[in-house]
């Protein structure tokens with residue numbers, strides 16, 4: 493029997509999301525989340541999808557990612573889906589930064605791990621967790637291929653004029669300072685699904701994709717290839733995010749160093765963890781911000797307006813980059829669920845052919861759908877992302893190419 497199951501691990505700074513997928517029929521067997529790793533109140537939320545049982549929650553401190561992954565393995569084992577299963581073909585890992593060298597999914601060896609570790613300074617919130625995830629999975633199943641799928645990969649097609657900063661070339665090249673872009677697995681998956689929804693050939697479809705989760709990024713996609721994206725050397729550039737500032741004048745950093753005596757690390761922490769929506773109004777969850785706006789809270793209102801203003805600027809910029817746009821596509825936690833964000837982001841852009849239909853926009857759903865008025869020149873769509881399935885597809889393609897039709 494050829495193994496057909498892929499375990500996907502998406503290790504974040506304080507959480508591990510996982511899914512076990514049988515690629516024979518693209519069947520999801522289990523999914524879950526280990527959260528608040530390192531805190532007293534850690535938990536594993538586990539959904540045994542194949543067994544059809546209800547969700548389980550397991551409480552108890554998980555000191556680090558190593559412990560978290562072991563707890564996840566135990567939850568899977570309790571459903572007869574343990575990591576010792578001979579049906580497991582590989583473990584697929586989301587790795588956020590692959591730099592210039594790692595631009596395709598790869599089977600991880602020591603050299604690949606070293607390169608992911610070398611990139612920690614440019615993805616300090618993400619790459620360390622990704623490395624721990626891979627090392628722990630290797631210890632649990634040393635015989636299995638561990639495959640890394642990079643957030644940066646999809647953006648490696650960006651032309652030089654979009655990827656380069658206007659910096660002294662020698663300095664930039666010596667330190668590999670350039671724009672890499674992130675959330676690429678999501679941008680790639682959503683672009684394909686959006687073309688399907690539009691009934692168009694992906695090679696002839698131009699899209700502005702807005703991935704709005706805790707981290708948020710926009711991309712301009714021409715014919716299935718990334719032409720520009722809002723995140724840069726690190727996942728800090730671009731849109732306003734949950735806790736990250738996105739674009740600022742780089743001189744803010746020197747200014748804070750000189751007038752506030754802040755060190756580089758302190759400014760780094762400020763911009764990554766205490767800025768964005770959280771820094772502006774004390775909340776980083778869009779649901780809570782909408783509640784506060786409904787209660788007349790001015791700080792929440794201003795935070796929302798700043799978030800939308802930035803989003804709108806990127807829609808305009810990428811419209812100009814692409815010249816012709818088939819659709820603006822919303823995805824991830826905020827993009828898929830927050831109708832007021834979608835409405836506000838395209839408000840006033842009728843001259844560009846952009847509008848949402850109030851009723852379609854307000855409707856809830858898990859399916860990809862159009863929310864622009866019938867006959868609109870430029871469509872507006874909501875396309876749920878599925879980074880885990882995409883990682884499983886890429887992992888499976890790499891370890892079992894002969895098995896594919």
Ligand SMILES: Nc1ncnc2c1ncn2[C@@H]1O[C@H](COP(=O)(O)OP(=O)(O)O)[C@@H](O)[C@H]1O
Pocket residue numbers: 704705706707734776777778779824825826829830
């Ligand atoms: N119904 C909703 N309305 C508005 N925002 C929502 C809703 N559901 C989820 N979100 C937002 O989605 C965010 C998480 O998005 P997600 O894509 O899961 O992020 P990540 O993968 O980066 O953790 C939350 O911070 C929350 O603000």
Ligand SMILES: CC(=O)OP(=O)(O)O
Pocket residue numbers: 504588618643674675705706707708727
């Ligand atoms: C790269 C990045 O920002 O990822 P996330 O949104 O998961 O934090």
Ligand SMILES: [Mg+2]
Pocket residue numbers: 705706707824
């Ligand atoms: Mg995400």
